[in-house]
Amino acid sequence: MESYVLIFYFTIFIVISSFLIISIDNTVFLLLILIIAFILASFTLYLLNCEFLALMFLIVYIGAIMILFLFLLMLLDLKFKNLSRSLNRDYLIGYLLVLLIIGLTVYQGNFVFYNCSIIELFNFTDWRLLVNSIYNINIYSMLLFGNFVVELLVIGLLLLLVLIGIILIINNYLSLDVKNSNSIKQVSIRSKFFY
Amino acid sequence: MIVKIIYLNYSLFYVEYFTGVILMYLLITYSLVTVNILNILVQKTVTDCLCLGFLLISFLILNEALFYIIDINTIISVGINLSLVFDSLGITFKLIITCLSFIFFLIISTVLIDYKITIFELLLIILFNILGLIVLCSSYNLMLVFISLELVSFSSYFLIGFKKNYYYSLECSLKYLIISTISGSLFLIGTLLFYYNLGSFLIQDINILILNLDLIYLTSNFLSKNLLFKTEALDYCLKSINISYLFLEYLLLNKCFLASSRPFIELGFSFILLSIVIKLGISPFHTWALEIYEKSTSIVVFLFILLGKLSYFILLFRLYFYSFNQYNSILGLFILSVALLSIIIGSFSNLRQKQIKTLLVYSSISHIGYILLAFQIKSFFSVEVAYFYLLNYLLSNIIIWSIILLLIKRQSIYKTKFSKTITDFALLNKTNKIAALGLLITLFSIIGLPPFIGFFSKFGILLVLVGEDLVTLLLIIILCTIISVFYYIRVVKVLYFENIRIGKLYYPLNSFNCFIFSCSSFILIFLFINPRLLYLLIHRLVLNFNL
Numbered sequence: 001m002e003s004y005v006l007i008f009y010f011t012i013f014i015v016i017s018s019f020l021i022i023s024i025d026n027t028v029f030l031l032l033i034l035i036i037a038f039i040l041a042s043f044t045l046y047l048l049n050c051e052f053l054a055l056m057f058l059i060v061y062i063g064a065i066m067i068l069f070l071f072l073l074m075l076l077d078l079k080f081k082n083l084s085r086s087l088n089r090d091y092l093i094g095y096l097l098v099l100l101i102i103g104l105t106v107y108q109g110n111f112v113f114y115n116c117s118i119i120e121l122f123n124f125t126d127w128r129l130l131v132n133s134i135y136n137i138n139i140y141s142m143l144l145f146g147n148f149v150v151e152l153l154v155i156g157l158l159l160l161l162v163l164i165g166i167i168l169i170i171n172n173y174l175s176l177d178v179k180n181s182n183s184i185k186q187v188s189i190r191s192k193f194f195y
Numbered sequence: 196m197i198v199k200i201i202y203l204n205y206s207l208f209y210v211e212y213f214t215g216v217i218l219m220y221l222l223i224t225y226s227l228v229t230v231n232i233l234n235i236l237v238q239k240t241v242t243d244c245l246c247l248g249f250l251l252i253s254f255l256i257l258n259e260a261l262f263y264i265i266d267i268n269t270i271i272s273v274g275i276n277l278s279l280v281f282d283s284l285g286i287t288f289k290l291i292i293t294c295l296s297f298i299f300f301l302i303i304s305t306v307l308i309d310y311k312i313t314i315f316e317l318l319l320i321i322l323f324n325i326l327g328l329i330v331l332c333s334s335y336n337l338m339l340v341f342i343s344l345e346l347v348s349f350s351s352y353f354l355i356g357f358k359k360n361y362y363y364s365l366e367c368s369l370k371y372l373i374i375s376t377i378s379g380s381l382f383l384i385g386t387l388l389f390y391y392n393l394g395s396f397l398i399q400d401i402n403i404l405i406l407n408l409d410l411i412y413l414t415s416n417f418l419s420k421n422l423l424f425k426t427e428a429l430d431y432c433l434k435s436i437n438i439s440y441l442f443l444e445y446l447l448l449n450k451c452f453l454a455s456s457r458p459f460i461e462l463g464f465s466f467i468l469l470s471i472v473i474k475l476g477i478s479p480f481h482t483w484a485l486e487i488y489e490k491s492t493s494i495v496v497f498l499f500i501l502l503g504k505l506s507y508f509i510l511l512f513r514l515y516f517y518s519f520n521q522y523n524s525i526l527g528l529f530i531l532s533v534a535l536l537s538i539i540i541g542s543f544s545n546l547r548q549k550q551i552k553t554l555l556v557y558s559s560i561s562h563i564g565y566i567l568l569a570f571q572i573k574s575f576f577s578v579e580v581a582y583f584y585l586l587n588y589l590l591s592n593i594i595i596w597s598i599i600l601l602l603i604k605r606q607s608i609y610k611t612k613f614s615k616t617i618t619d620f621a622l623l624n625k626t627n628k629i630a631a632l633g634l635l636i637t638l639f640s641i642i643g644l645p646p647f648i649g650f651f652s653k654f655g656i657l658l659v660l661v662g663e664d665l666v667t668l669l670l671i672i673i674l675c676t677i678i679s680v681f682y683y684i685r686v687v688k689v690l691y692f693e694n695i696r697i698g699k700l701y702y703p704l705n706s707f708n709c710f711i712f713s714c715s716s717f718i719l720i721f722l723f724i725n726p727r728l729l730y731l732l733i734h735r736l737v738l739n740f741n742l
Binding site: 146147148149150151154155156158161162164165167168169 | 215222276278279314316317319320323326330336338339343345349350352353356357367368447613
């Protein structure tokens with residue numbers, strides 16, 4: 001573990017951004033703040049020695065899920081203005097106080113950086129940890145394909161189930177244009193009997 | 196207990212492997228076949244093939260796997276991870292599941308066309324459900340338990356919400372989604388607390404920890420300052436919790452004590468128990484079951500009531516007896532109170548029910564309450580009695596649901612009406628004597644009258660309660676059974692003695708399906724005379740207890 005101060009710094013901004021998300025009116029700003037939160041989360045993960053997961057966050061969360069949200073906003077034209085009118089920005093201090101109290105009860109360690117100098121706070125590196133040559137992805141593969149093979153296979157079955165089932169459930173499975181053609185009319189009458 | 200590790204022995208994998216193979220084969224061929232042909236031409240043959248598949252799998256288990264486990268004190272696992280485990284408990288339950296799914300597909304093959312369901316994905320998703328239940332039977336790792344629970348839940352979401360011409364299907368699917376995600380997250384919190392204390396997800400590690408409780412170095416957790424031994428526990432309980440006289444009796448007799456140095460294990464176990472109780476649909480968490488089972492198709496409700504509850508008992512058994520073996524805790528009180536409440540609610544709420552499905556759902560709630568009552572008294576005979584009651588409940592459910600599914604009213608040449616209320620069976624005696632007789636036999640068996648097997652199962656549970664000196668509980672349960680007699684006999688009255696001139700007109704029944712329920716109703720009488728058939732199976736099942 002290299003430096004706790006950077007991790008602390010990033011996590012503070014994640015918390016600030018998560019509070020901003022629930023209090024801002026403009027929807028595009030919300031997406032931007034969410035992207036910032038994910039980037040900061042990937043930075044903290046990198047500092048915690050999980051480099052693979054950090055990159056996965058960037059690719060999956062920002063590269064796929066946020067693009068999905070962007071398309072959602074583009075196509076559906078959602079307006080959150082009426083929602084945030086009920087949320088008063090004065091309640092932010094209340095949220096912060098609650099977090100502080102809960103944090104004090106949960107955190108059972110020391111609040112003091114003891115046994116280190118100011119120079120060590122910013123420049124300390126544990127060279128023993130860098131001798132190791134196992135990376136994050138090696139550990140994932142060892143666990144997934146060694147200790148948890150059966151779980152991996154069953155998760156694959158679960159994914160297959162979801163692929164089949166989602167298409168079963170969505171509406172307008174047979175979205176035929178009934179007005180225009182005769183043969184489709186006949187087919188649609190028959191299919192009404194089955195569905 | 197000892198877990199033996201065996202390499203290259205695939206005979207124990209048969210059930211999971213073959214159901215997986217059937218599923219994949221069905222997916223590939225079905226999707227290729229139904230491009231040009233309508234599904235209705237192939238559906239019956241496909242369901243019959245599924246019947247055959249499950250029959251052969253159950254035959255295989257009977258011949259091969261049941262007798263493979265010679266040494267009862269060991270559990271067999273394959274490979275380096277101990278996630279999948281094969282003991283007599285899991286394999287007998289897999290036998291039960293495959294036999295029941297065989298019967299299920301047998302009944303379904305003619306009913307699907309009557310209900311005008313020709314979606315081929317339905318059979319696939321039912322297969323996924325069954326596969327999830329089978330994997331849950333043999334899972335020893337809490338992660339695998341969670342994943343198989345997710346398999347079962349996901350398939351249930353799709354099964355509830357597939358009917359597109361019915362407005363409420365998607366709504367009920369979403370409601371069930373919310374409830375099962377809540378229960379899944381509670382389960383995950385429980386596993387997290389297990390992992391926090393033990394460092395692994397295996398169920399056996401808890402047993403190792405608890406066996407060596409004396410050797411644990413007491414850390415400075417805030418609870419360990421109040422070390423609670425047997426004598427102090429009662430004072431603590433009486434001061435902190437408001438207990439009525441009924442539960443005081445329980446505490447005095449069972450001498451419960453709380454954990455000393457590892458308090459979070461009990462909390463974790465309580466979260467897992469809570470998630471199981473929510474999923475089973477027991478009161479006080481039963482409200483989702485009523486609405487969702489009323490508004491889904493009868494075929495799907497049949498599947499849920501028959502097969503959906505089975506594997507949770509295996510999970511409870513493993514957690515209770517493999518891990519918390521010598522550990523009397525206050526969670527037994529939780530199970531007891533939940534069971535008692537569900538019996539009371541199941542009996543009393545059913546008095547005004549005229550809808551068949553809610554009637555059967557309430558009765559299943561009370562049955563599961565009886566099973567849990569016998570279960571939490573952790574003796575060998577009580578667990579046997581619980582499983583005996585479970586098997587009897589399954590058998591009687593097969594008969595009732597097959598009759599309900601098969602009897603479809605005919606109003607005109609093109610109009611059909613599916614049975615929703617009790618009055619749809621009015622004067623069944625005049626139209627179809629054998630169906631009425633079958634229904635009569637099963638209802639009397641559920642009540643607990645002597646010439647049928649239900650008598651022994653109910654009697655066993657009451658006997659077990661007497662053995663534990665829980666007399667007030669016994670009184671309450673006897674009163675509830677007497678009250679429940681009313682609504683079962685009301686159905687009999689509607690079948691035989693309804694005060695109308697003519698009965699209802701039904702479509703003609705398939706003779707093979709009639710054969711199923713008439714045979715089953717005779718089995719109920721036969722098992723009263725000779726219950727050894729079920730008893731041997733259950734004895735084999737429960738022998739892994741108290742290793």
